[in-house]
Amino acid sequence: MTASTHEAEVRPPGSDxxxxxxRGIAKHYGGVKALRSASMDLLAGEVHGIIGPNGAGKSTLVKLLGGVESADTGSILVDGSEVEMSSPSVAQQHRIILMPQELSLVPESSIVDNIVLGSEPTVFGALSAKQARRRSASALDAIGLDLPLSAQVSDLSTVHKxxxxxxxxxxxxxxxLILDEPTAGLAAHEASLVMDTVSRVVAKGVTVIYISHHLTEVAKLCxxxxxxxxxxxVDTICGDDITKAALVERIVGSDNATHPSGSVAFDPSTVTSPPDRSSGLQVEGLAGERIAGISFLAPRGSVTGITGLLGSGVAELVSTIAGAxxxxxxxxxxxxxxxxxxxPADALRRGVGYLAGDRTTAVVPEMSVRENVSISALSRWANALGIVKKRRELSATKSILHSLAVDVDVELPITALSGGNQQRALVGRLVASEVEFIILDEPTVGVDLAARQALWDVIHELSQTRTVIVASSEPDELVALCDQVVCLKHGSVAQVLTAQEINQNAITHAVT
Ligand SMILES: Nc1ncnc2c1ncn2[C@@H]1O[C@H](COP(=O)(O)OP(=O)(O)OP(=O)(O)O)[C@@H](O)[C@H]1O
Ligand SMILES: [Mg+2]
Incomplete structure (x- = not known):
């Protein structure tokens, strides 16, 4: 740590x-100019927010700082001296640590092994299991997280990962400490663990870069x-200029206040045809490791939300319905x-499509954007001999992506897309598959403000004739999308909110 707690208390951030x-760093991938030019400075003890639409170049910028990628031009100076951030280990020597946007853990290893990975403690050259456990316990403790150190990472929830x-x-x-969307997919309580941790480390003089689409968090912390x-x-604002409104304007742009397809917010009260209660997806007395006796009907022609705090059983319920x-x-x-x-493959054959909460498990990294969208729908475009008509596949894929406001070269590898655009492409996969039952776990994780609305419009459109279930930790998303919300508490249904009852307060009240 660079400053004692006492110093941090009496000195404002960056007084040195x-x-x-x-200075002017840039990065391109083939013909794609991911980052054209970025300049910034960082002060000790500040939280520096970085915001911008999907694909703007935020992750690229911090990958250059963290040594994950090398800049084409420009320079990075630490304490006045230029440093070539040629690898993560060079960055680490300067104690520049990046928590990337996508999950990057070793699933078959334990929590301890994942925490110390790449910086294992040794005593006289031999690995010290005792020190590894001590360090891990203190790192978890710093966040206020109580997890068994020897647990295997693959057994953890996405939130705990x-x-x-x-x-x-x-x-x-x-x-x-560079945090690239650290609270994506986290409910309010878990997000506050992250934000409290940030506040604690900056009080000790640590500098934090905080990338987020959650503008309330950014306004509060930065x-x-x-x-x-x-x-x-494009600009940097500070102090009292950082209001939620100012941030929204910067993301959406004053010339582009509606989303790219120009549609407006969906208001559930305007739905004219009532959902069909005789068909849909019915769950009765469902029980598992953490859920017990769960029953509800998700009627066709509507969106059913599922929500609850971490550990309430949402993850298990959704993965059970989806066949996982x-x-x-x-x-x-x-x-x-x-x-x-x-x-899930078996469920898909019977018409249930599933988008898992952790997109790293859903993306097929070695395939193109087109293949990732069309992978579960190829039979749609095949002729009588089973041969896929490429032209039909291509035009359908392009039009689906366009409706999701993703206008990219569909032959690019999916990994060339920004996090938020990958997420949209995965929703596109479900649209393409034309399944009758759609289960979406946190569908708008990492998606920017304007595109979130576009995605909601697409989900609403899908729900007109199908059964849609959306698990979400975000009350505003549930309010915007759902015709009913199943609220879980301790593995059981605490309340099912009907269309008229759904509001943010009622949801928070029901799950806590
Ligand atoms: N490996 C790559 N190959 C080709 N293009 C890439 C690659 N990585 C990123 N890009 C492109 O660079 C641009 C910036 O991507 P980046 O991931 O930095 O966006 P972002 O601001 O972090 O977006 P998001 O909010 O969705 O996470 C995008 O157009 C993306 O498609
Ligand atoms: Mg990103």
Whole structure:
């Protein structure tokens, strides 16, 4: 740590001036100019927010700082001296630690092994399991996370995996902690664990870069906020200028106040045809490891939300309905017919499409954007001999992506898309598959403000004739999308809110 707690209390952030300077750094991938030019400086003890639309270049910028990628031009100065951030280990020598946007853990290893990975403690050259455990316990403790150290990472929830990545970053004693969308997919309570942790580390003089689409968090936490648009750092605001309204304007742009397709917010009260209660997806007495006796009907022609705090059973319920976990008891009926799915692929064959909450498991990294969208729908475009008509596949894929406001070269590898655009492409996969039952777990994770609305419009459109279930930790999303919300508490249904009852307060009240 660079400053004692006492010093931090009496000195405002950055009273020594900037210790890190970024001058005109740029990065391209083939013909794509991911980052055209970014300059910024960082002060000790500040939280520096970075905001901007999907694909703006935010992650690219911090990958250059964290040594994950090398800049084409420009320079990075630490304490006045230029440093070539040629690898993550060079960055780590300067205590610049990046927590990346996508989950990056070793699933078959334990929590301890993941925390110390790459910086294992040794005593006289031998690995010290005792020190590794001590360090891990203190990193988890710094976040307020109580997890068994020897647990295997693959057994953790997506939320705990994200928090574990934060613990790993903290374990490196950062001078600059870079958090790329650290609260994506986290409910309010878990997000506050992250924000409290940030407040604690900056009080000790650590500098934090905070990238987020959650503008309320950014407004609350950050001393300065820089905006990236189309690969350029356009401005930096500070202090009282950082209001939610100012941030929204910077993301959406005053010339582009509605989303790209120009549609307006969906208001559930305007739905004219009532949902059909005789068909849809019916869950009865469903029980598993953490859920017990869950029953509800998700009627066709509507959106059913599922929500609850971490550990309330939402993750298990959704993965059970989608065929990714087996129930201990209970039944799932599709339009009245009982089903027993052995896997998500089996569920898909019977018309249930599933977007998992952790997109890293859903993306097929070695495939193109087109292939990732069309992978579960190829039979749609095949002729009688089973040969896929490429032209039909291509035009359908393009039009689906266009409706999701993703206008990219569809032959690019999916990994060339920004996080938010990958997420949209995965929703596109479900649109393409034309399944009758759609289960979306956190569909708008990492998606920017304007595109979030576009995605909601698409989900609403899908729900006109199908059964849609959306698990979400974000009350505003549930309010915008759902015709009913199933609220879970301690593995059981606490309340089912009907269309008229759904509001943010009622949701918060029901799940806590
Ligand atoms: N490996 C790559 N190959 C080709 N293009 C890439 C690659 N990585 C990123 N890009 C492109 O660079 C641009 C910036 O991407 P970046 O991931 O930095 O965006 P972002 O601001 O972090 O967006 P998001 O909010 O969605 O996370 C995008 O157009 C993206 O498609
Ligand atoms: Mg990003």
């Amino acid at each position: 001036g900037p210790w890190l300077e970024v 994200r928090l574990l990545m934060l613990a790993r970053a903290l374990d490196r004693a950062p001078r600059l 001393n300065r906020v820089s905006t990236v648009r189309e690969g350029r750092m 976990s087996r129930p201990l008891r209970g039944t799932i009926r599709l339009d009245g017919i009982e089903e027993n799915f052995s896997s």
